Each structure stands twice: as C-alpha cells, then as structure tokens.
Amino acid sequence: MAKFKGAIVVDNEKCKGCGLCVVACPTKVIELNPNVNGKGYHYAWMKNPDDCIGCASCGLVCPDSVISVYKMSVQS
Amino acid sequence: MSHIQDITKPEHLVYRKTPLLTDNIMHYCPGCTHGVVHKLVGEVIEELNIQDQAIGVSPVGCSVLAYNYLDIDWAQAAHGRAPAVATGISRLHPEKYVFTYQGDGDLASIGCAEIMHACSRGENIVVIFINNAIYGMTGGQMAPTTLLGQVTATTPYGRDPKLNGFPMKITELLAQLDGTCYVTRQSADTPGAVRKAKNAIKKAFQNTRLRKGTSFVEIVGTCNSGWKMTPVDANTWMRENMFPKYPLGDIKDI
Ligand SMILES: Cc1ncc(C[n+]2csc(CCOP(=O)(O)OP(=O)(O)O)c2C)c(N)n1
Ligand code: SF4
Ligand code: SF4
Numbered sequence: 001m002a003k004f005k006g007a008i009v010v011d012n013e014k015c016k017g018c019g020l021c022v023v024a025c026p027t028k029v030i031e032l033n034p035n036v037n038g039k040g041y042h043y044a045w046m047k048n049p050d051d052c053i054g055c056a057s058c059g060l061v062c063p064d065s066v067i068s069v070y071k072m073s074v075q076s
Numbered sequence: 077m078s079h080i081q082d083i084t085k086p087e088h089l090v091y092r093k094t095p096l097l098t099d100n101i102m103h104y105c106p107g108c109t110h111g112v113v114h115k116l117v118g119e120v121i122e123e124l125n126i127q128d129q130a131i132g133v134s135p136v137g138c139s140v141l142a143y144n145y146l147d148i149d150w151a152q153a154a155h156g157r158a159p160a161v162a163t164g165i166s167r168l169h170p171e172k173y174v175f176t177y178q179g180d181g182d183l184a185s186i187g188c189a190e191i192m193h194a195c196s197r198g199e200n201i202v203v204i205f206i207n208n209a210i211y212g213m214t215g216g217q218m219a220p221t222t223l224l225g226q227v228t229a230t231t232p233y234g235r236d237p238k239l240n241g242f243p244m245k246i247t248e249l250l251a252q253l254d255g256t257c258y259v260t261r262q263s264a265d266t267p268g269a270v271r272k273a274k275n276a277i278k279k280a281f282q283n284t285r286l287r288k289g290t291s292f293v294e295i296v297g298t299c300n301s302g303w304k305m306t307p308v309d310a311n312t313w314m315r316e317n318m319f320p321k322y323p324l325g326d327i328k329d330i
C-alpha cells in the first residue's frame with residue numbers, strides 16, 4: 001500500500017513563533033523550539049518528524065509564509 | 077525509515093511561499109490574520125497569472141504597507157478612500173484587476189460613504205475587507221464592528237450600546253446594494269477555512285474578468301495584540317464570539 005511521508009522546512013529566521021502551525025498540525029509534529037532566532041522568537045520545528053504526512057496544514061495557516069512542505073510516497 | 081533529506085527534495089515540494097510575495101519580512105505582529113490573507117491574494121494572482129494586470133489599493137491601518145509585500149502595482153489611499161481611488165483606476169484601466177484591501181476601521185468607519193457608493197455604482201472591483209473588530213494600528217480602539225461587551229482602549233468597560241451603539245454588519249448592508257454581484261464572509265483560522273477563503277478571493281477576481289460588478293470578500297480575523305491574547309487564544313475567541321455575530325458563508329452570489 002502506498003503511504004506518504006512528509007517533512008517541513010521552516011525559515012527559522014523569519015518565523016515569528018506565533019504557534020498557529022503547532023495547533024494546525026493534525027499529527028502533532030511541530031513544537032516551538034526552546035532556542036530563539038535572531039529576533040528572539042521561539043521558532044517552529046519538527047519535534048516529531050516521523051509523524052509528518054505532508055498535509056500542508058501548517059503551511060496554509062502560517063501568516064508569514066515561512067513553511068515549505070514536502071511529501072513523498074513510500075511503499076510499506 | 078526515510079531521512080528528512082530524502083523527503084525535502086525539490087520534486088517532493090507540495091507547498092511553498094508564493095513568488096508573488098516579496099522577501100520583505102512583514103511588519104505584522106506574530107499570528108496576525110493580515111499575513112494569511114496577503115498570501116491568499118498572492119496565490120490567487122499567481123494562479124490566475126495576472127501579476128502584471130493586478131492593481132491593489134492599500135488602506136490606512138496596519139495593512140497600509142501591503143505594497144511592500146505583494147509584488148504587483150499598488151496605490152495607497154487616504155483613510156477609507158480606497159474604493160474611490162480604485163474606482164478611478166478601474167475606469168481608466170478597465171482591463172486591469174483592481175482591488176482594495178481594507179480594515180474595519182478604514183472601511184466601515186471613516187470610509188463608510190466611499191464603500192457604500194462604490195458598491196452602489198457597482199464598480200468592477202474586488203474589495204478584501206479584514207474585520208478584526210478593532211482599530212489595530214492605532215492601539216486597539218473601538219471599531220464599528222466591535223462586539224457588544226468587547227473591551228477596547230476606548231470601551232474599557234466593554235462596548236455599551238447605549239453609549240457606543242451597536243456592532244455594524246456592513247457586509248450584509250452592502251449585499252443589499254444592486255451593484256454588488258458577490259458578497260461573502262470567510263475566515264482564515266484553520267486549514268479548511270484558509271482553502272475556502274482562497275476560493276472566495278479567486279471567484280472575486282474572476283468576477284472582475286466577467287465585468288459583473290463589485291465583489292466583496294470579508295475575512296473575519298484576529299488582532300491578537302489589540303485583543304491582548306495569544307494568537308492561538310485569539311482564534312478561539314474569534315470562533316466563540318465573532319462567528320455568532322458575523323456568520324461565515326456566501327451572502328449574495330449572482
Ligand atoms: C484621516 C485619518 N484619521 C485617523 C487616522 C488614524 N488611524 C490610523 S489607522 C486607523 C484605524 C485602523 O483600523 P482598521 O481599519 O480596522 O485597520 P487594522 O489596523 O485593524 O487592520 C486610524 C483611526 C488616520 N491615519 N487618518
Ligand atoms: S505559523 Fe509560521 S510564523 Fe507562526 S510559528 Fe509556525 S512557522 Fe512560525
Ligand atoms: S505537513 Fe501536515 S503533518 Fe507535516 S508538520 Fe505540517 S501540518 Fe503537520
């Protein structure tokens with residue numbers, strides 16, 4: 001059966017740490033990083049990358065358009 | 077197990093920032109709805125392939141600098157006068173896609189006459205109306221759309237109808253005018269809502285091509301700074317308090 005694996009890339013320096021992507025992710029992949037970027041924001045990162053399904057929900061709600069989403073099919 | 081690097085290859089890219097957005101960092105507060113809606117307007121202009129035919133008119137309000145973020149032609153209007161400026165541009169350039177982008181203070185308060193008459197004349201323009209129930213830019217004063225009981229800088233005990241009047245459903249009023257062809261109210265708080273809002277904005281721009289009249293898209297949004305909440309809490313507050321007064325969906329579509 002074809003399954004999908006996803007991953008996101010966050011532009012850390014442009015992320016404002018608003019947290020909207022965190023609550024939008026259906027599989028709880030994203031958290032705000034304990035570290036901060038140059039502007040002092042706790043930027044979003046994939047805490048649980050294995051759970052990403054590449055659905056792009058996080059990207060859709062990001063006000064600063066700093067998330068790129070990737071998705072590939074894998075055989076299981 | 078696949079490694080992240082195997083997934084993040086160009087051929088697997090399914091979502092990215094639209095090239096219609098510039099690389100400028102938006103000045104908006106973290107989590108502000110303006111950013112989401114800017115992106116949607118950009119994606120629609122990209123998909124319709126009208127980058128060199130779209131002309132925006134930015135308002136006075138937090139989105140006054142919208143021209144820094146969307147890579148198209150812009151004019152910037154005096155407070156509330158964007159529909160009048162857009163009228164002039166669209167009449168001189170009837171083949172262009174002319175739109176205004178306005179907040180609730182700009183559109184429903186100081187610019188109430190301009191939006192009424194532009195919609196009444198049925199100007200062939202798109203209006204994107206961001207209703208965050210407050211004057212965001214100037215520090216969170218009451219707007220015409222502020223809810224009863226809502227605390228703002230100028231209604232510190234909550235909006236009292238005896239003193240401050242009632243929240244104005246300007247979108248329903250504009251739907252009454254014969255010049256509007258499409259009037260809808262959307263939000264941009266969840267992935268599903270963002271998709272719907274984008275479809276509404278796309279339809280509005282397509283109406284311009286069909287010369288159907290004025291298309292009006294309200295987006296109920298948040299001003300988490302003015303509301304003094306986190307962005308996530310602001311979305312929850314919006315769903316619980318704004319949606320009952322400003323219900324989502326199409327109001328007019330002819
Ligand atoms: C003629 C004039 N009157 C008043 C102001 C002050 N002013 C600037 S922005 C604003 C209200 C903006 O609120 P809104 O349109 O809701 O935009 P938001 O910032 O909430 O997106 C006001 C009253 C002004 N700039 N010009
Ligand atoms: S939604 Fe965007 S800006 Fe906000 S935390 Fe997530 S990546 Fe950062
Ligand atoms: S693409 Fe979907 S699953 Fe992956 S992080 Fe974003 S919201 Fe979560």
Ligand code: SF4
Pocket residue numbers: 103104105107108109110138208212213298299300301302
């Ligand atoms: S003050 Fe409100 S409307 Fe203005 S950028 Fe901040 S959150 Fe957005």
Ligand SMILES: [Mg+2]
Pocket residue numbers: 179180181206207208209210211212219
């Ligand atoms: Mg406002």
